[in-house]
Amino acid sequence: MSTASDTQTRTAPAPADPRPSAGASAPGSQDSEVLLSVENLRIGFGHDEPVVHNSSFQLRRGQCLAIVGESGSGKSVTARAVIGLAGRRARVEAARLELDGIDLLRLSERRWREVRGNRIGFVLQDALVSLDPLRTVGAEVSEAVGAHHPELTKAQRKQRAIELLGSVGIPDPELRAEQLAHELSGGLRQRALIATALAGDPDVIIADEPTTALDVTVQAQILELFDELKSEGRALLVISHDLAVVGRLADRIAVMRNGRIVEHDDSDRVLFAPEDDYTRMLIDAVPEGRSPALGEVTGPVVARVEAVEKTFASPDGSVRNAVDGVSFELRAGETLGLVGESGSGKTTTARILLGLTAPDAGRVEIDGTAWADLSRGARIAHRRSVQTVYQDTLGSFDPRYSVEKILHEALGVTGLPRSARRARTAQLLDAVGLSRTVLGRRPLDMSGGQRQRVAIARALAPQPRIIVCDEPVSALDVSIQAQVLDLLTELQRETGVAYLFISHDLSVINHVSHRVLVMKSGRVVEHGEVEDVFTRPQHPYTAELVAAIPRLHAPAEIPIRKDTAL
Amino acid sequence: MLRLIIMRLLAAVGVVLGAAVVTFFATRAMGDPALAIAGGPESQPTPEVLAQIRADYGLDDPLVVQFLAYLGNLLTGDLGTSYRLEVPVTAAIGEQLPSTLLLALGAAVVAVIVSFVLALATAGRPSRKASGVLELAFASTPVFWLGLLLLSLFSYGLGWFPSISTSDPRSLVLPSVTLGLPIGGLLTQVLRTALEEALEQPFVLSARARGLGEAAVRLRHALRHSLIPYLTMSGYVAGALLGGAVITETLFNRQGIGSLLLSSVTTQDLPVVMGIVVLSAAIFALVNLLVDLSYPIIDRRLKEHAA
Numbered sequence: 001m002s003t004a005s006d007t008q009t010r011t012a013p014a015p016a017d018p019r020p021s022a023g024a025s026a027p028g029s030q031d032s033e034v035l036l037s038v039e040n041l042r043i044g045f046g047h048d049e050p051v052v053h054n055s056s057f058q059l060r061r062g063q064c065l066a067i068v069g070e071s072g073s074g075k076s077v078t079a080r081a082v083i084g085l086a087g088r089r090a091r092v093e094a095a096r097l098e099l100d101g102i103d104l105l106r107l108s109e110r111r112w113r114e115v116r117g118n119r120i121g122f123v124l125q126d127a128l129v130s131l132d133p134l135r136t137v138g139a140e141v142s143e144a145v146g147a148h149h150p151e152l153t154k155a156q157r158k159q160r161a162i163e164l165l166g167s168v169g170i171p172d173p174e175l176r177a178e179q180l181a182h183e184l185s186g187g188l189r190q191r192a193l194i195a196t197a198l199a200g201d202p203d204v205i206i207a208d209e210p211t212t213a214l215d216v217t218v219q220a221q222i223l224e225l226f227d228e229l230k231s232e233g234r235a236l237l238v239i240s241h242d243l244a245v246v247g248r249l250a251d252r253i254a255v256m257r258n259g260r261i262v263e264h265d266d267s268d269r270v271l272f273a274p275e276d277d278y279t280r281m282l283i284d285a286v287p288e289g290r291s292p293a294l295g296e297v298t299g300p301v302v303a304r305v306e307a308v309e310k311t312f313a314s315p316d317g318s319v320r321n322a323v324d325g326v327s328f329e330l331r332a333g334e335t336l337g338l339v340g341e342s343g344s345g346k347t348t349t350a351r352i353l354l355g356l357t358a359p360d361a362g363r364v365e366i367d368g369t370a371w372a373d374l375s376r377g378a379r380i381a382h383r384r385s386v387q388t389v390y391q392d393t394l395g396s397f398d399p400r401y402s403v404e405k406i407l408h409e410a411l412g413v414t415g416l417p418r419s420a421r422r423a424r425t426a427q428l429l430d431a432v433g434l435s436r437t438v439l440g441r442r443p444l445d446m447s448g449g450q451r452q453r454v455a456i457a458r459a460l461a462p463q464p465r466i467i468v469c470d471e472p473v474s475a476l477d478v479s480i481q482a483q484v485l486d487l488l489t490e491l492q493r494e495t496g497v498a499y500l501f502i503s504h505d506l507s508v509i510n511h512v513s514h515r516v517l518v519m520k521s522g523r524v525v526e527h528g529e530v531e532d533v534f535t536r537p538q539h540p541y542t543a544e545l546v547a548a549i550p551r552l553h554a555p556a557e558i559p560i561r562k563d564t565a566l
Numbered sequence: 567m568l569r570l571i572i573m574r575l576l577a578a579v580g581v582v583l584g585a586a587v588v589t590f591f592a593t594r595a596m597g598d599p600a601l602a603i604a605g606g607p608e609s610q611p612t613p614e615v616l617a618q619i620r621a622d623y624g625l626d627d628p629l630v631v632q633f634l635a636y637l638g639n640l641l642t643g644d645l646g647t648s649y650r651l652e653v654p655v656t657a658a659i660g661e662q663l664p665s666t667l668l669l670a671l672g673a674a675v676v677a678v679i680v681s682f683v684l685a686l687a688t689a690g691r692p693s694r695k696a697s698g699v700l701e702l703a704f705a706s707t708p709v710f711w712l713g714l715l716l717l718s719l720f721s722y723g724l725g726w727f728p729s730i731s732t733s734d735p736r737s738l739v740l741p742s743v744t745l746g747l748p749i750g751g752l753l754t755q756v757l758r759t760a761l762e763e764a765l766e767q768p769f770v771l772s773a774r775a776r777g778l779g780e781a782a783v784r785l786r787h788a789l790r791h792s793l794i795p796y797l798t799m800s801g802y803v804a805g806a807l808l809g810g811a812v813i814t815e816t817l818f819n820r821q822g823i824g825s826l827l828l829s830s831v832t833t834q835d836l837p838v839v840m841g842i843v844v845l846s847a848a849i850f851a852l853v854n855l856l857v858d859l860s861y862p863i864i865d866r867r868l869k870e871h872a873a
Binding site: 083085113114116129130131132134135147148182196200 | 690768769771773774775776777782786787864
């Protein structure tokens with residue numbers, strides 16, 4: 001704990017000729033040159049307990065180090081400390097924090113600016129908000145070019161920006177440069193963000209959850225781009241909550257928990273021979289295979305969706321088929337997985353099932369009664385039999401309501417007398433595994449997992465036949481995710497409720513679903529038993545999706561049909 | 567885009583007409599205009615005189631007819647004739663307008679400079695607390711009190727600026743500061759709150775990570791995101807300028823719409839009062855039209871929604 005005084009005893013920084021000749025040593029090997037060296041890093045805010053304790057790691061040229069951990073583990077703030085952006089209130093101390101001979105602990109703000117972008121590039125998640133939403137992506141890239149090459153004229157910067165956009169795999173870069181971030185697809189947007197980080201040609205790239213907001217096939221493409229950057233001899237520091245994603249990219253993995261690195265080794269050893277209990281728990285929590293708790297489906301049909309269609313007019317006057325001839329049945333006690341990339345019509349389909357969006361054509365029956373045949377009043381009463389659980393638990397609750405009030409309100413709708421509500425509320429809490437002490441809490445005072453349990457309890461309150469789960473575990477840490485998935489399966493066995501389970505995560509769908517529906521551009525391209533669809537995908541799009549699932553273990557059991565992939 | 571402009575323009579005309587209707591009936595509800603023309607109750611006019619006035623000014627006609635005549639005149643740009651000055655209201659206002667516009671412009675410059683400098687310099691920094699106290703003082707100081715303070719300090723005390731208005735451009739300084747400072751205080755708070763929100767966004771972290779300096783981050787990224795709430799508030803404040811102008815012009819003995827309004831109200835010169843109300847409604851509508859039209863220029867995403 002004497003790290004602060006250690007900072008005084010270091011040798012003087014080596015004279016900086018930063019860039020060594022290429023090919024000095026094999027990239028990625030253990031003996032390639034160390035670019036970033038961190039020893040006993042401690043980060044704290046204000047007078048609070050440090051959030052990162054004595055973390056040490058090295059980053060070598062051509063190597064990828066992944067720091068993996070759940071929310072609150074200190075992984076993001078570690079990455080930010082390395083580029084000096086941990087925040088105004090942050091106290092960053094270390095025995096050593098060196099980039100290629102530059103002592104990062106003693107940099108003035110002016111010298112930091114020469115390091116940022118120039119020596120270290122930084123890529124955040126979700127390019128929609130990480131690129132300035134009011135400026136064109138070309139302006140963002142050329143601004144980054146200008147920050148490191150002030151000698152270039154405006155036209156030269158723009159030209160360089162277009163080259164950079166092309167080099168990260170953006171087609172028609174001249175055209176794309178004139179567009180705003182939201183006008184690009186998620187994958188192109190993330191590539192543009194990476195282009196801004198490459199503008200100063202840095203030899204270290206730090207990426208904080210770089211693929212988290214992306215669809216699974218796009219995620220695979222972005223990981224490939226990072227792999228290329230690595231083979232160009234850059235060093236990558238990737239921050240992620242997802243072991244399966246970084247497993248493809250990382251040479252070394254550091255697992256962080258509560259601000260400490262609990263395991264740090266070559267990625268194969270961490271993934272296949274973990275020594276720490278927490279690492280093992282993280283690996284076990286990644287849903288692989290089918291849940292053993294899945295029951296047989298013998299119940300009656302509770303929902304019948306027949307050839308529903310829905311079109312939306314775009315602002316430019318063109319018409320988009322959001323949902324195009326979708327049909328399916330849902331039986332009591334069954335989980336139907338709904339898979340597809342963003343914009344494929346999953347959410348519109350769910351809204352049509354819920355009776356919240358009227359289809360242009362087709363019919364939806366819940367328990368034998370069609371939404372279209374019901375009067376306004378009857379529809380509201382009928383709605384009790386279809387409930388929802390959303391991804392954003394915080395947004396789906398009134399922040400001023402206590403758990404008790406949230407559940408009492410849900411029970412009030414069912415016409416349950418006031419006197420009986422308390423007992424039923426207690427039953428619901430038991431069912432979702434929460435103690436009664438949460439009754440007085442408000443959504444903000446609870447963890448993400450607890451909130452999702454409350455959301456499930458609320459959905460169960462009117463004893464529905466169907467629950468639509470829209471990405472219910474996507475915002476949760478993997479360990480919590482596994483618990484919530486188990487809870488959902490268990491509740492299904494007890495109550496016979498049917499789930500329409502929407503997710504972009506095929507491992508999750510595979511884990512909890514009986515059947516799966518694959519959507520693309522508003523159409524169902526594949527529909528069948530989960531085992532069949534995942535092991536023998538018929539449609540090339542499904543094959544592509546299945547092949548893109550990040551896996552910890554070699555996917556020997558699943559044939560990747562590259563020949564039929566798009 | 568063109569359709570948007572036309573729609574907003576029609577809405578602005580609607581606002582002005584609405585203001586005209588309300589002022590017409592409100593002034594009629596306040597009392598007998600004939601009595602006001604004759605010089606108020608103190609002049610104790612005979613019934614014959616009042617009847618004569620009513621006949622001259624068309625006040626015998628049914629209210630609806632009078633209203634339609636007023637509206638018709640308004641649409642042709644005729645605001646009637648001042649009872650007191652006995653010149654067309656448009657001429658009376660036109661004579662005073664340049665002086666007030668100059669004052670408003672000066673106040674706007676003061677408010678914009680104060681708010682930009684304070685907000686950009688203190689947003690997200692420890693100095694925001696001190697600045698917050700300063701703004702609160704600016705925003706909550708009554709205009710007349712601030713004016714007196716400035717006068718006694720810079721005019722009577724230091725003698726840097728004249729205390730009354732002359733053709734000397736220096737005489738514009740104190741009135742502009744008096745009128746602009748409270749607005750500047752309010753706008754600083756709006757701008758700083760918006761800047762601080764923008765500075766927390768991930769794209770700002772991205773920009774800093776690219777090696778951009780603090781000035782570039784604030785001016786090129788955060789400021790643009792803050793302009794929409796800033797301009798919205800500016801649009802509202804523009805409507806309040808006239809109230810402040812009345813006090814400021816009186817205090818500094820300046821000619822202008824404010825002093826014209828004051829003298830017209832005290833002498834019940836109803837056509838002038840109504841004319842000024844319609845004018846201020848028109849200015850308010852125009853400023854807010856410009857604010858509305860600036861939104862899609864600042865944020866291109868709004869253009870798609872508007873289309």
